[in-house]
Amino acid sequence: MYARITPYKMKHGARDSATELMHELKGQIMALPGMQHFINVTNEDGSGYVVAVVDSKETAEASADNVKALWANFAEHLERMPTPSGYDVMANWSN
Numbered sequence: 001m002y003a004r005i006t007p008y009k010m011k012h013g014a015r016d017s018a019t020e021l022m023h024e025l026k027g028q029i030m031a032l033p034g035m036q037h038f039i040n041v042t043n044e045d046g047s048g049y050v051v052a053v054v055d056s057k058e059t060a061e062a063s064a065d066n067v068k069a070l071w072a073n074f075a076e077h078l079e080r081m082p083t084p085s086g087y088d089v090m091a092n093w094s095n
Helices: 015-024 026-030 057-062 064-072
Strands: 002-009 035-042 047-054 085-088
Touching: 002 057, 015 026, 026 035, 047 057, 057 064, 057 085
Parallel strands: none
Antiparallel strands: 002 047, 002 085, 035 047
16 A cells, blocks of 8 residues: 655635535545545644555556646645655554
8 A cells, every 4th residue: 555645735714615625526536546545634724634545656656647636626725736745554554
């Protein structure tokens, strides 16, 4: 497994509209090749992270353009376009 972790910062007051947009795009987000888990966390100041767990690094790299296109939908809500980083998943536990 592989995780694409993307830090971001929303503009002041954009949280509600960005959250609504994210829910509208859920089908496209979850349809990305190899998607296993999608987690979006944010603080009150609008800073946050998206953690996308996919089946492999190759799958993540192959869908990079699709991911950029999805982020483009949020351009008006973000202080700047985010840059993802990739990591090998060492553990993926849940209860």
